[in-house]
Amino acid sequence: MSISKVRRHTISVFVGDESGMINRIAGVFARRGYNIESLAVGLNKDKALFTIVVSGTERVLQQVVEQLQKLVNVLKVEDLSSEPQVERELMLIKVNADRNYRPEIMWLVDIFRAKIVDISEHSLTIEVTGDPGKMVAVQRNLSKFGIKEIARTGKIALRREKMGACAPFWRFSAASYPDLGEIRPNDALLGSKSRAVIGEETSAGGDVYPVEPSDSFTGTQVLDAHWGVLDEDDTTGLRSHTLSMLVTDSPGVLNIVTGVFARRGYNIQSLAVGHGETEGLSRITTVVPGTDESISKLVQQLYKLIDLHEVQDLTHLPFAERELMLIKIAVNAAARRDVLDIASIFRAKAVDVSDHTITLELTGDLDKMVALQRLLEPYGICEGSGLTDEVAMQAIKGCEQEAMRAGKDLNQTTGSLFPTAGSNWSELELGLV
Structure with a gap:
């Protein structure tokens, strides 16, 4: 009798976005004693994409997938482990940076193609993007300097596109670019209205969302670039709140934490779960809408958890x-150059290419994600992963991001040791990296 081996599985779950959905999915794993190693949740219009990493045998994981498919409002469940895939993870890591060791840290940052996103007199905050193996290597090399805090998104993944007409998105790409197919569909016009219709026809399976005409961005944005910004006339006080939680790394904890949000009717906009800076602990970064008063009560309830x-x-x-965002775009030979030019402007990276698609990796803030999506929608977006997968870390001597973007004098706002107004602003200070 053969014994099934325990291996790590990457499960992609596409669901309708509603309050309590994360708690219901986490409950499926908690009831079976599975410890979720990482979880990333991204918003895609009125739907959400979960990327879950969990270890288990093939037979038991297949049962979990079948149980997930029975949940109401779950559109599609896939185990990507057995297929070629593009996987990425984002980590913010804060390390002690004494003057004597800072050149060596900068050298390591350059080797791993990382970025410094915050600096103070005694610490550096570093952004790293790559596969989980790269995250481990970076953490191991920086541990000798003293790691103060870590925030990780968890892994997000997209299936690598196959070549030719057998590929999942060949029909969608060929409809957008008739020169890809041998037979041109009669209704495959290049106008934006016809592309919206094509998107609606192919989105029933949960893989492709409709490409909206350019004149409808105001009403049907994929992501709201201004969510969380209080208007002067807004009397409700609603805004997005970013919560960072340090929890015990054990089965069922995520179900308990998300249960607090679900029982109070909070719809989590973004959730990232990854290993923390201390062994045995995990860090959860979540974004939830609410008033300052209601979120303060929510924090008090969370503190009661053991x-x-x-x-x-x-x-x-x-x-x-x-x-962090992975996004797959339909292209032909002519459009590929245009897409790569747009990606270069946003400092996005091409991580997978086929004869009819290209997959891009992008890191930054929400405004940057929305701007890139708007420019790429006319070409046809096949699928995306981790569309609003946010991690955050408190800055020691940083400043408000609004002040940085406006180019205000940091000495007047926070008293930090950055250049005064009139100096040349770096990419770091302007929030462009």
């Missing part, structure tokens, strides 16, 4: 935030 060690509302503090 497995929760720390929770911070970073909304009103200076902090570094980053989001």
Whole structure:
């Protein structure tokens, strides 16, 4: 009798976005004693994409997939482990940076193609993007300097596109670019209205969302670039709050934490779960809408949980935030050059290419994600992963991001040791990296 081996599985779950959905999915794993190693949740219009990493045998994981498919409002469940895939993870890591060791840290940052997103007199905050193996290598090399804090998104993944007409998105790409197919469909016009119709026809399976005409961006944005910004006439006080929680790394903890949000009717906009800076602990970064008063009560309820060690509302503090996105675009030979030019402007990277698609990786804030999506929608977006997968970390001597983007004098706003007004602003200070 053969014994099934335990191996790591990457499960992609596409669901309708509604309050309590994360708690219901986490409950399926908790009831079977599975410890979710990482979880990334991204918003895609009125739907959400979960990327879950969990270890188990093939037979038992297949049962879990079948149970997930029975949940109401779950559109599609896939185990990507057995297929070629593009996997990425984003990590913010804060390390002690004494003057004597800072050149060596900068050297390591350059080797791993990382970026420095916040700096103070005694510490550096570094952004790293890559596969999980790269995250481990970076953490191991920086541990000798003293790691103060780590925030990780968890892994996000997209299936590598196959070549030719057998590929999943060949029909969608060929409809957008008739020169790809041998037979041109009669209704495959190049106008934006016809592309919206094509998107609606192919989106029933949960893989492709409709490409909206350019004149409808105001009403049907994929992501709201201004969510969380309080208007002068807004009397409700609603805004997005970024919460950072340090919890025990054990089965069922995520179900318990998300249960607090679900029982109070909070719809989580973004959730990232990854290993923390201390062994045995995990860090959860989540974005939820609410007033300052209601979120304050929510934090008090979270502190009552036994497995929760720390929770911070970073909304009103200076902090570094980053989001990670993988996005697959339909292209032909002519459009590929245009897409790569747009990607270069946004400092996005091409991580997978086929004869009819190209997959891009992008890191930055939400405004940057939305701007790139708007420019790429006319070409046809096949699928995306981690569309609003945010991690955040408090800055020691940072400043408000609005002040950085406006180019205000940092000495007047926070008293930090950055250049005064009139100096040349770096990419770091302008929030472009």
